[in-house]
Amino acid sequence: MIEIVLPRLNQLVPSLESTFQKLVEEQGELSEAILRWMEEQGTPGAREALHHVAGELLDVAQTCISMTFVLEDIAPDVRLDAMMDEHLAKLLRKGYVRQMQEMDDVYSTVTADGYRALRLPRLVIPGVTLDSTVLNISVAIGRFAQWIGKFRGASGEECVRAEEQVLRGCGLNLLHIAQCCFTMLYILEETFVMDINSLLHAHVEKLKLRGYVK
DSSP, rough: OOOOOEETTTTOOOOOHHHHHHHHHHHHHHEEEEEEHHHHHSSEOOOOOOOOHHHHHHHHHOOOOOOHHHHHHTTOOOOHHHHHHHHHHHHHHHHHSOGGGGGTTTSEEEETEEEEEOOOOOOOTTOOOOHHHHEEEEEHHHHHHHHGGGGGGTTTTTTOHHHHHHHHHHHHHHHHHHHHHHHHHHHHHHHHOOOOHHHHHHHHHHHHHTSSSH
């Protein structure tokens, strides 16, 4: 069973603001890809359109994962392993994973081919669709915008959070968005017998070609 593992883009240093802008861009491209897939239903182009959707899901997840690594550099007290623990505990509470033992030493940061990378678990959530996935991503991007704007007092708000709390809130939202993408990719693999391994390879090769990762 294939596992999705995405790398840190060690040749890029995104900011919270640039990550938000990139997420809005990638969300639009994902929505466009889903619309195209819907239009191609029942035609020979449907399979290719669905692969395009999967590629856009990888791009959204990659944007999130790259920034979670950078958060550790911004504030040493904001640790990715601690955010992962909180993220996984939430999944357990909601019944999306069966037991914490399934996650121990499996979904934390790993080293692959010389770079740091991140895995997230397969979840058991009935009724997940591409529509619900893109809606959940939209909600989470809105919350991410709150953390980097409203909760920092960007427009004169009185309720300003401590910077460490802001960074942690951003990190948890980014993990949530990435998890939505991973979950949908696993569903595509199982439902449509999609070769996720080949898509992952092409995704990482694209990142290397663009100089984002060595």
